[in-house]
Amino acid sequence: MKKTIFRLLTELSSRKSISRLTGAIAKSKASRSFIPRFAKTYGIRIEDAEKQLHEYGSLNDFFTRRLKPGLRPIDTTEHAVVSPVDALITGMGVIQDGTMLQVKGQDYTIAELLNNSPRQVNYKHGFFYVLYLSPTDYHRIHTPTSGKIVEKEHVPGKVYPVNEFGLRHMRRVLSRNERLITYIQHGSGEVAVVKVGALNVSSIQYVSPLPDQVQAGDELAYFEFGSTVVLLMENGTYSSRPELQVGSRVRMGEALGSLKPSSTN
Template structure:
C-alpha cells in the first residue's frame, strides 16, 4: 500500500467522512442515483417490495425490504441458515481462540468479540465469514430460532472490507465498528458479528434490540456495508458438505446442522445404543 493510498484510506475511514457520505445517501438528491446504482451492480429490482421511484433516497433503496416469499427459510429446526445474501470468504474451525488465515490474516476471537467472557465457548467453534457486496440485499436475519441473550455495540473505524481491505489492512474485522448479537438456541449459542465498512456508519436493529427470534426473522440492516461473521460454540455445528469459499448464499439457505457437543450426545445415549454409531437428539437423527 503506497503512503498516499494509506492516507486516503485512513481519512475515508473516519466517522466524519462516513457521516458526510451517509447524509448525502439519505438526502432526496441521491434518489437520482438509484437507477444508475441498479444498472451498475445488475440488481434484480423486481425482488424489491416497492417500485424504484417510490424510494426517497439511495439509502432507502439500499436498505430495501424484499417482497414476501423471496427468501424461503429452511424449515428444519436444527438448520443454521444464512443471515444475509453474501459470498462466503472464509470458513472453518477456530484454533485455540484464533480464526486462522482469513485473507492471509489471523483473528483472535478475544479481539473480534471485544473481550466478552463468552469467548471461551467459541475457542474451537466453527466460523463463517460472509461478505455483502453493494449489489446484495442488506438486511440481516436470524440464523436460528432462539433467544437473543446479549448484544453489544463496539465503536470503531469504517475501513473497507473488500478484497483490498481484508488483505492489506491489519485485522480490519476487529478494528471496524461492530454490532454483536448472541443467540441462545436449542443446542447452544451463536455469536453474530455484524461489521461496518467504508461509508457504512450505520448498523441498525429493526424495532429495537431483539428478544425471541425465529430463523429468518429480521434482526438488523446495514446502511451501506459490509461483512457478517457467524460463530458457533465448540462442537455444536457441522457444515453442509458442499459449503465452500467463494460460494454465494442467500438469506434462509441452509449452511449446516446445529447439534449438541459430542460429549453431551454420547451422555444422552442409552447404554445399549452408545456403540451403534447413531445418536438421537430431540428426535432428530444426526
Template sequence: MKIWLLRSMTELTSRKWISKLTGAFAESRLSRYLIPMFARTYGINIDEAEKPIDQYRTLNEFFTRRLKNGMRSIDQEQSALISPVDALITSCGPIEKGLLLNVKGQDYSISELLADEKQCKSYEHGYYIVLYLSPTDYHRIHAPAAGSIVSKVHLPGKVYPVNHFGLTHMKAVLSRNERLITYIKTEQCTVAAVKVGAMNVSSIFYIDPHKETVERGEELAYFAFGSTVVLLMETGTFEVDQAIKPNTKVRMGQRLGLLKRADLQ
C-alpha cells in the first residue's frame, strides 16, 4: 500500500510544469540563501568549487558549479573510455538481444531508450553503464571519449526521479523521461551518451550546442539538478575494467574500460 501511494504521488509530480516551477525558484536570487544549508545537508565538498560559496548568485548556479583546476584527473590511455561524471554506477553489463538487463530489477529495451531502430542495431550485443548523480555530486557532464559528434537527439518526456525508488518502483523511467543523446564517433567505435532528465530538472543543457568534435574529458553538458547518464558501447567494442561494478562510486575522468574496433575482437 505504501509503495502504491508513493508511486501515485510520483506520477502526479512528474509533470514538466512542476519541474519548471522548481527550476524557476532555483534560478531566483532568493534561492541563494539556501546554498549553505544545501551544501551542509548533502555533504558537498565546497573546497573543490571554482568560487567561494558566497559568490554564487543562485542555488542553480551553485549546483551547476565548475571545479577548481586539477580537481579531477583524466585517464591518459588513448583508447580509454572515462566516466563523464561523478556518480554511482547503479547498473552495468552486456546488452543482450537489445536489452539492458536487471537495471534495479527492470529490463530496458535500447530501441525505447534511443527511440531509433536503426541506431539501436549497433548496440544490440554491446555494453551499457548506468551512472546516477546524487545531489552531492558535481553535475557537469564531460565527454567520455575523444571524437566527432555525429548526431544529437532530444527526446521529450516525463521527469520521474531516477534515484533508487524511481528505478525500482516506477516503470521504465530511463526510457520515459526526457533524454538528450549524444553520439560520439571515436577512432574505434561510436559511443552513445544518453543524458536522462529527472524530477526537479527543468532542462539538460549543452555547453556548446554547435560543437562538432570533443576531447576526452572536455565539458559536454550539465544538468540543472541531479540525474543519470547511460553510456552505450557498440557490439564488440568495449572491454570493461574489473573494478567497474554496480554500486561503485566513480569520479569524472576515471577509466571505465577500453574501447576497441569490433573487427579486432
C-alpha cells in the first residue's frame, strides 16, 4: 500500500512544471546559502571542486561544478571506451535481440529508448550500461570515445526519479523520461550516449560550443541535478572489462572496456 501511494505521488509530481520550479529556485542567488548544507548532507568532497564554495553563484552553479584539473585522468589505452560520468552501474550486459534485460527487474527495448530511431538496428545485439548519478556525484558528462558527433536528438518526456525506487517500482522510467541522445561515430562503428532526465532535473544541457569532432573525455553535457546515462555500444564492436558488474562504481575517464579494431568487424 505504501509503495502504491508513493508511486501515485511520484506520478503527480513528474510533470516538467515541477522541475522547472525547482530549477528556478536552484538557480536563484538566494540558493547560495544552501550550498554548504547541501555539500555536507551528501558528503560532497568540496576540496575537489574547481572553485571555493563562496565563488558559486547559486546551488545549481555548484551542482554543475567542474573539478580541479587532473582529478579524473582519461584512460588513453588504444581502443578504450571510458566512463562518461562518475556513477553507480545499475544495469549492464549484452543487448538481447533489441532488449536490455533486467534493469532493476524491468526490460527495456532499444526502440523505445532511442525513440524509434532508424539507428536502433545498430544496437540490436550490442552492449549497454545504465550509469546512475546520485546527488553526491560529479555531474558533468564526457565523451566515452573519440570520434565525430553524427546526430543529436531531444526526446520530451516525464521526469520520474531514476533512483532505486524509480527504476524498480515505476513503469519503464528510462524510456518515459525526457532524454538527450548523442550518437558518436568512431573507427569501429558508433556509440549512443543517452542522457535521461529525472525528478527535479530542470534540464540537460550540452556544453557550448559543442564541436563535431571530439576526443575521449571531452566535456559533452551536464545535468542540472541527479540523473542517469545509458551508454550503448554497436553490435559486435565491444568487450566489457570482466570485473565490472551491477553495483560497481566507476569514475569518469576510467576504462569500461574496449572496442574491437575495425579490421576485425
